[in-house]
Amino acid sequence: MPLLDAVLSLSEAPARDEALQRILRELARVTAADALSVLTAADDGAVTVAAQIGLSPAARGLCFRPAEHPRLRRATLAAGPIRFLDPSEPDPYSGWLLGNAGAIHPIHACMAVPLRVQDRLAGLLTLDACDPHGLRDLRDEDARVFAGLCAAALRLDAGPSPAPETRRLLAPAPGAPAVPGRSAGMQRIEREIAVLAPLSVPVLVTGETGVGKELVARALHERSPRASRPLVVVNCAAIPAQLVESELFGHKKGAFTGATAARAGRFEAARGGTVFLDEVGELPLAAQAQLLRVLQEGEIQPVGDDRAHRVEARVVAATNRDLRREVEEGRFRADLFHRLWVYPICVPPLRERREDIPALCERFAAGLAAELGARRVDFTDAALHALAQRAWPGNVRELKHAVERAVLRRMVAGEGAAGRSLVLRLEDLDPGADARSSAPQAEAIGPPQPLPDPSPPRRVETLAETLERARREAFARAFQAASGNAAVAGRLLGLSRSFAYKEAVRLGLLPGPAPRRR
Structure with missing residues (x-):
């Protein structure tokens, strides 16, 4: 029963966000x-996406001001469930649904329920459907x-105590290294984090793809006085160029075609x-130029707004490019x-440690x-x-995927379940992994295509096409790692088995069910 499963999800989840995600899956x-x-409410009234299913992955962390969104404003004031019956009314998620990404006025049914903890608004539960009914x-x-x-899950925060055998993984003891590794290079990074974390200066983390730059950024945040505040992660390469300024700095209603409501950016x-x-x-x-203004003045200017807004946030940036060369060639x-290069942290590749x-x-x-x-x-x-x-050209990320594939193969074979131990052997590992590229693609995706020549004008991929392609690649990688097992692939993707299977069939990664005989 979904309701019983949702209750069990609440009792078994290790922390708030995981509990919310599990409840949404059952719903x-x-x-x-x-x-x-599920959106969480801050003291200033802003609501932020904490967990979601069916929206673009970039939607997590979106922040809205209810006063600027009619539906959110009515939902925060409602005493119970509220349904929005007017499809022409602007919806904060217009263009964010995976099935309708890029649509300006998608026709869908909407519903919201306020989440209250001790008579205080703690957040909102929202549901959107493309079908009006x-x-x-x-x-x-x-x-x-x-x-x-969901309201009960919002009170978890720290979550229940983890089992003894996983406590070290989920919550390192005080004084434990911020980044894993005993090599001289990682010990140097540990010392740099200890010095830089309490400060507000921007930090640039450099290194090859997959070395663990985000882990360093998280350590800088978690060891800083800002640890109780949000850490907002933005993959600049994943945002279409025409949407970058809106995504980072927000926009006003009517600022461009499709801006049916104002939206706060990631810095806010x-x-x-x-x-x-x-x-x-x-x-x-x-x-x-806008980012430079943030670093120099602490201000942003949302797209379509002629007023500057004050923001207070530390910037940690990462790149695998040689920014000096990018500056010389006019791309940076x-x-x-020079603003970012106050003190760079260089993460060494795995082959050097x-x-x-x-x-x-x-x-x-x-x-x-x-x-x-x-x-x-x-x-x-x-x-x-x-x-x-092995050479590990994909660094720590490639090593992680190789180990996870080995574990999943044994789990799919029925070993290691029900609390039993598991021993990974040489034959469980991918043969010749060091001869492959750092980011192998699933066979269903086909070989990577060469980048197009930027000189002639070409058709720009729409947001819907970009999201669909990324979705297909994510499903292909998950099903490849799970050896085609929908339950394991769904767990890796944070989805239910049935939804993962249906999507894989829709995307052409799995054959559909055989037709029934009459």
Whole structure:
């Protein structure tokens, strides 16, 4: 029963966001909603997306001011479930639904339920359906029950105490290294984090793809006085160039075609926390000018607004590019480079710190095994030796995926479940992994295509096409890692088994069910 499963999800989840995500999955099973979300309310009235299903991955962390969105304003003032029946009324998620990304006025049914904790507004539960009648079968009483579970989850915060065998993975002891590794390079980074974390100066993290730059950024935030504030992660390379300024700095209603409501940007969502700009070298020059203004003046100017807004957030940026060369070739502003280059942290590639590989392998394997229900994971000496000898062009990310694939193969084969231990052997590992590229694609996707020549004018990919392509690639990678098992792939993607299977069929990654005989 979905309701019982939702209650169990609340009791078993390790922390707030995971509990919310599990509750939304169970609610998705009993509704025809195309998107569900939980937004948390701040003291200043702003609401931020904390968990979601069916929206673009970039929607997580979106911050809205209810006063600027009619539906959100009515939802925050409502005493119970409220349904929005006028499809022409602007919706804050217009253009964010995966099934209708890019649509200006998608026709869909909307519903919201306020989440209250001790008579205080703690957030909102929202449901959106592309079918105007998609939420007709969801009773208000059932919506109230799921909203109550979400409200209870909002009180978890720290979550229950983890099991002894996973406590070290989920909550490192005080004084534990901020980044894993015993090599000289990682010890140097540990010292740099200790010095830089308490400060407000911008930090630039450099290194090859997959070395763990985001982990360094998280450590800088978590060890800073801003740790209780949001850490807003932005992948600059994943945002279409025409949307970058709106995404980072927000926009006013009517600022451009499709801007049916005002929206706050990622810097306002940080609210005194940290903004991590991954792949900062991908920012277009216009957005670089705005970022420079943030660093120099502490101000942003939303798209279509002639007024500046004060923001207070620390900037941590990361890149795998040589920004000095980018400056020389005119693709990166020299003044912004010098603002970011206060104290760069260079993360060494994995091939230069092979002594860290055994500890990293055990960390990755234990984390996934705990999630899937195995008691613990060990490695034979031969397996660890083989892993330590590989080139790992994809660095820590490639190592992590290789270890996870090995664990999943054994789990799919029925080993390591029900609290039993698991030993990974040499034959469980991918043969010849060091000969492949750092980001292997699933066979269903086909070989990577060469970049087009930028000189002639070409058709620009729409947002809907970009999101659909990214969605297909994510599903392909998950099903490849899970050896085609929909339950395991769904768990990796944070989705239910049935939804993962249906999407894989729709995307052409799996064959559909055989037709029934008459």
